[in-house]
Amino acid sequence: MTLLAVGINYNTAPVSIRERLAFPAEILETALLELWNIKEISEAAILSTCNRTELYCASITSNQQALIDWVAESKQIKAADFTPYLYYHTDKSVCRHMFRVACGLDSMILGEPQILGQMKTAYQAAYEAGTLGKQLGKLFQHTFSAAKKVRTDTAIGFSPVSVAFAAVQLAQQIFDKLSEQTALLIGAGETIELAARHLSQQGIGRIIIANRTYDKAHTLATQFNGYAIALAELPRHLAEADIVVSSTASQLPILGKGRVESALKQRKHKPMFMVDLAVPRDIEAEVEQLPDVYLYTIDDLQATIDQNMDSRRQAAEQAEEIIDTQVDYFLTWLRSQRAQSTIRDYRSQAEKTRDEALQKALGLLKNGLSPEEALNRLAHSLTNKLIHTPSIQIREAAENERHDLIAAAREIFKLKKT
Known part of the structure; x- marks a missing residue:
């Protein structure tokens, strides 16, 4: 699964383009469901303000063409008319971009606080439409936490510039x-x-x-x-x-x-x-x-404004450092989630092996075998079955000189040298 973001903002597109690609509140739910129903998309959210329109998605592919085609069809505008103004982000870059947007680091007025509220509105709309899943939902929550930490730990909001x-x-x-x-x-x-x-x-x-x-x-x-x-x-x-x-x-x-x-x-x-x-x-x-x-x-008043802007720029440098750390935290979580299917399959296989061994042991008890002997046979049988496949794979790795797999096995099973 890949995280994708496609968007335009005040830096990349004139207002004539931004207003054509906007998603007003009254059509947002319909747009979210249409976006979510694209074959490649499993999760979707839309942020739409006067200064930006951004699509956030979890997709089975890193190709953004499906999103571009959908925007063109949804807005009845030729792709060639707006693609020169688009920017794209994937995975780590999506995280960093969303964090920076929520903190006001990507705003026309550096550090402005309104964008965080607009980001929360985008999250709520996607949540109510049912287009959020585990990955994008967690990313939004982490985005809000990162923005709160930046506001708390830096002076980016303490020097208004209006x-x-x-x-x-x-x-x-x-x-x-x-x-x-x-x-x-x-x-x-x-x-x-x-x-x-x-x-x-x-x-x-x-x-x-x-x-x-x-x-x-x-x-x-x-x-x-x-x-x-x-x-x-x-x-x-x-x-x-x-x-x-x-x-x-x-x-x-x-x-x-x-x-x-x-x-x-x-x-x-x-x-x-x-x-x-x-x-x-x-x-x-x-x-x-x-x-x-x-x-x-x-x-x-310009001198006061300039002074406050300097203060915000200094705070923005601190904010970027905080964002670096927060991005790493989220990516660590994301990587752990991508191992969940493997962990789930491994657990399911182990439980099946356990149940088969248990049924055999119960059968032996019914046939009159002593509980002590039945438990010994259960332990012996279960151990053999659990180590059988890994033992074969490790042996084949050695035969093929796959020392990396052997090292990985020692690490996974936390084996001590004897």
Whole structure:
């Protein structure tokens, strides 16, 4: 049995290809069963995210052509249109790849944690579809253990590298207690959601979310016990904000120098920390000239992000060492499993020999032979039968000068020299 992985990701394929090969949740079970029903495949799982699609399989062959043909048929796309973007892994390489993916070492943002959750979703989907077996199931479990060890033993997740987190990190340096501050977030996109999440995790006192579409602001605010306002209400609430984070798609500034100056007067010149994460800017550059305002742009945060990225790269080197060890552990288990059929057959043969010898001994007892004599004959007969075939094979090995087999026999049976 061979472990196989075939996939594409953000490094190898443009989004136009990735979206054509994606497997949304609503079709995942059907796709898994179709993949599993391929003659050569005994186990199957599919990981599908916006940045990658990967097929993990246990197969009787190391040839990936069956997987390529299935993808082409399943997605109604010519194989020639996507095969240039594929990468392939087998056995040891599959293990290493899955471990690296789960740890965020193969992600667009080094060390990002979301991929582990997506990997667990892929495992759960395959488990529920019934397409996992012993080998692939164990590999997933070992993958999760490896990712946990990397997260625990390295700092790969301790230095977030999003601009949203960098903004919150900077706010913590300016304010002693975020629990006593009010944050005003302008926008309702992914960056603002991340900023709200980080602020909430750091115990911010109050969150106000302003957006052009009130419903979007309300939906986001309810996640963090915040207060939603429409963008038109911004002038009435700006003075309440100790922290302002803005990230919209507006082509014109939302906050000008005059409006911020008015808010500062209402605040009696209590300092205001402002972060403009928008391109083009949401906050006029002249606001920086105002006393009691700390204004930062996305460029100003780049140094923090770069520093955190350096920290993650150092952690990634440690993670690779951990993965090396974890791969060896799994391959040791895998090799032991591949001997199971031989062990099972050997045990079955020994049990058959035992049962035959036992039946003969019981027959002798019924015919009046003494128990002591019956046991002696049982022991003698069983010993002869168990050593008969190995003795013949060892003798033939010697005749054919197969010293390797003789050495193996001594090792297997743990024979001491006499």
